[in-house]
Amino acid sequence: MRDQHRGSNNPIIFVTKDNDYSINSQSDPELGLSEVDYLQRCLTPAEMEDAKDASDEWRRVELAKSPKEAVERKSDDKLVSENRGNSRGLSGKETAWDQFIEILEPTSAPTSSASTPSAKTPAATTRYYMKTPVPYYFLRDELGVSESNMLRISLDHGQVLALSVERNLRPKVAWLRTALRLTQSEAAALVGSSPGLLLLSIEDNLAPKLSWLQEDLGLAFRDRRNLIVRCPQILTTSTGSLLMKLAFFQDDLGMSQADVQKALRLMPALLMLSLDTLMDKVEFLLAAFSIEITDVGSLLVRAPALFFQSIEDGLKPKARFLRRDLGLDPPDMASLLRRMPRALNYNVVRRGRPFLQYLTGQPLNLSKGEVARMVLRSPSLLSTDVGSPRFLHLMDALQGATGLPPGPAFASLLQRFPMVLSFTAARLQASLDVLVRDLGCDAGEVALVLQKHPQLVGYRPEAVRLKLSLLRDVYGLEDLGAAKPAVLKAPALVSYSLDTRLRPRLEMAAAAGVPLERAVTWLPLTEAKFEERVGRSSTEAISLADTPLLRQRPNARLRKILRTPKAVKGALLP
Numbered sequence: 001m002r003d004q005h006r007g008s009n010n011p012i013i014f015v016t017k018d019n020d021y022s023i024n025s026q027s028d029p030e031l032g033l034s035e036v037d038y039l040q041r042c043l044t045p046a047e048m049e050d051a052k053d054a055s056d057e058w059r060r061v062e063l064a065k066s067p068k069e070a071v072e073r074k075s076d077d078k079l080v081s082e083n084r085g086n087s088r089g090l091s092g093k094e095t096a097w098d099q100f101i102e103i104l105e106p107t108s109a110p111t112s113s114a115s116t117p118s119a120k121t122p123a124a125t126t127r128y129y130m131k132t133p134v135p136y137y138f139l140r141d142e143l144g145v146s147e148s149n150m151l152r153i154s155l156d157h158g159q160v161l162a163l164s165v166e167r168n169l170r171p172k173v174a175w176l177r178t179a180l181r182l183t184q185s186e187a188a189a190l191v192g193s194s195p196g197l198l199l200l201s202i203e204d205n206l207a208p209k210l211s212w213l214q215e216d217l218g219l220a221f222r223d224r225r226n227l228i229v230r231c232p233q234i235l236t237t238s239t240g241s242l243l244m245k246l247a248f249f250q251d252d253l254g255m256s257q258a259d260v261q262k263a264l265r266l267m268p269a270l271l272m273l274s275l276d277t278l279m280d281k282v283e284f285l286l287a288a289f290s291i292e293i294t295d296v297g298s299l300l301v302r303a304p305a306l307f308f309q310s311i312e313d314g315l316k317p318k319a320r321f322l323r324r325d326l327g328l329d330p331p332d333m334a335s336l337l338r339r340m341p342r343a344l345n346y347n348v349v350r351r352g353r354p355f356l357q358y359l360t361g362q363p364l365n366l367s368k369g370e371v372a373r374m375v376l377r378s379p380s381l382l383s384t385d386v387g388s389p390r391f392l393h394l395m396d397a398l399q400g401a402t403g404l405p406p407g408p409a410f411a412s413l414l415q416r417f418p419m420v421l422s423f424t425a426a427r428l429q430a431s432l433d434v435l436v437r438d439l440g441c442d443a444g445e446v447a448l449v450l451q452k453h454p455q456l457v458g459y460r461p462e463a464v465r466l467k468l469s470l471l472r473d474v475y476g477l478e479d480l481g482a483a484k485p486a487v488l489k490a491p492a493l494v495s496y497s498l499d500t501r502l503r504p505r506l507e508m509a510a511a512a513g514v515p516l517e518r519a520v521t522w523l524p525l526t527e528a529k530f531e532e533r534v535g536r537s538s539t540e541a542i543s544l545a546d547t548p549l550l551r552q553r554p555n556a557r558l559r560k561i562l563r564t565p566k567a568v569k570g571a572l573l574p
Contacts, residue, residue: 135161138169139191144184149192157195168198175202179210180225194232209235209242216246218257223265231268245271248278255297267304281307281315288319289337290330303341318348325356327368332376340379348382358386364411374418384421393425401432402454403447417454431457434464439484453491464494467502474506475516483516490520508534 139145139153139160153160163169176197177187191198200206213224213234228234234242249255255263263270282296291299299306309315322328328336336343359366359374366374375381385391395406398420404410414421420428435441435449435456449456456464471483471493487493496502501523509519512534522533 135163135165135169138165143173143191144188145192146188149195153192153195160195160198163198172198172202172206175206179207180228182225182229186229190229190232194236196236197232200236206235208239209237212239212242216243217260217264219261219264223261227264227268231272234268234271237271242271244275245273245278248275249297249300252293253282253297253300254294255300259297259301263300263304266301267308270300270304270307273307278307280311281309284311284315285337288315289333291334291337295334295338299337299341303345305345306341309344315344318344321349321352325353326372326375328372328376332372336376336379339376343379343382346380346383351385352382354386355381355384359411359414363406364414365408366411366415370415374415378418378422380422381418390424391421394421394423394428397425397428401428401446402450403443404451413451413454417458419458420454423457428457430461431459431464434461434468435487438465438468438480439487440481441484441488445484445488448488449491453495456491456494459494463498467494467496467498470498470502470506471516474503474510477516486516486520489517490523493520493523496523505530 136150136154140147140150145153160169173187173191176182176190177184180186182190197206210224210228213219213227214221219227246260249260249263250257282293285291285296285299286293306315319333322333322336356368356371358364359371360368399405399410402410402413404413432446435446441449465480468480468483468487471477471486472480477483493502505523506516506519508531509522510516514534522530525533
């Protein structure tokens with residue numbers, strides 16, 4: 001009878017007071033398990049005893065009264081299962097269905113041998129009436145835990161499926177949803193990723209952990225909620241372990257409570273690392289990168305993922321590459337880590353060596369020291385994949401825009417603005433569109449601007465347009481294209497602050513009648529020297545800028561007015 005039903009697709013219906021659960025007895029060919037297999041892990045001995053056949057058309061052959069009895073049952077004179085312990089795994093090719101329950105068959109007469117081959121026997125349906133909900137189906141169908149997570153729960157956390165739905169599972173799920181204000185899908189994901197939560201006591205474990213997050217860490221409700229949703233295993237960690245890690249962060253690393261909060265917002269799983277692991281990483285970073293203990297706290301805040309890397313397979317090879325291959329000395333190593341700690345999250349060795357060979361080889365011929373200085377200015381270069389289509393397209397676009405072939409001049413441009421190597425061709429083109437479309441520059445003029453100030457392609461196009469609009473508005477130009485001569489003469493003008501340097505200085509120069517092309521060349525000067533160029537006394541030059549005399553020759557007329565008596569000076573004003 002077992003052989004006849006193995007691999008069949010006969011529907012089986014389990015009925016509780018709340019739901020009907022329709023399943024089939026066909027095993028998944030990949031997993032060797034079926035929903036029936038999971039069901040047997042859900043049935044307690046009492047529930048098995050209470051299962052009753054409610055149909056006159058079908059009869060129950062046999063239902064194991066307890067898991068132990070079913071495990072000891074033999075098939076083909078062989079023991080089909082060993083001690084299962086916590087419902088982990090299955091022995092051989094037998095399934096839990098074969099071990100726990102006899103296949104049910106219809107009591108109706110079998111199909112006559114004279115029937116035609118095409119005649120199909122109706123699907124055999126078995127109906128059980130269960131007095132209490134089945135834990136498996138509560139989690140899967142009512143809560144919405146995914147099938148993949150249910151499989152993991154069945155194999156690795158079978159004890160969860162032995163809990164009472166009404167006395168345990170439902171109250172805990174309701175408490176979690178209320179305490180953390182979870183949607184049903186969020187609660188399902190929480191339970192699916194950390195089913196061990198359902199084995200903990202609300203009063204003794206779950207509630208005190210949430211209180212600890214609020215009182216000791218000072219986390220607001222939103223942060224507590226996000227912390228648990230992203231890393232629910234925190235609730236399964238002992239309070240003593242959490243306290244020791246908090247003391248390590250604050251007392252040993254000198255982190256403030258705000259620093260700890262920032263680090264946990266980025267990487268809640270920091271609380272899951274053991275103290276030994278944290279100490280080993282700290283000791284290595286101090287020795288390999290010559291940083292101070294106070295720097296470690298900053299690393300935790302800015303790049304907490306760094307502490308999840310293996311020392312032997314991750315951090316040590318990267319430190320060796322930076323020191324031996326790139327030639328960075330200890331102060332440079334420390335400077336790199338302080339400036340951009342997440343640079344060590346890149347695949348530095350696999351991408352760094354080809355990148356170094358590309359820049360030091362033909363035709364660029366940069367020295368190792370020059371490449372090292374480029375990396376210190378822009379650590380994100382360590383993630384550059386010189387063989388990727390993105391990088392190759394970028395090089396073609398950059399060489400076309402600057403008019404420079406690969407060689408010393410192009411290498412010099414890369415040294416002046418190494419960050420451009422992290423761009424995409426699309427981002428480069430968006431910056432060039434400002435020059436081409438807004439200013440009306442031709443290819444030669446674009447190349448001139450980039451050779452003078454390659455950093456221009458690193459600014460946001462919107463920010464550049466705002467500064468060009470300021471030139472137009474202050475000097476009353478017809479359009480942005482009228483500002484092209486000023487940009488060609490001093491393209492670095494777009495690098496200055498709009499409100500603290502460009503606006504006040506250009507307004508001062510325009511009021512004094514200084515031409516735009518001349519004023520933009522004075523922008524790099526200090527404030528005192530700029531005022532001296534515009535007029536020896538900027539205050540009086542601005543206040544008298546609209547007088548007829550100043551419109552003619554500002555500096556000469558200003559000196560004449562300063563020597564004029566007050567009565568006569570008043571008559572000169574409009």
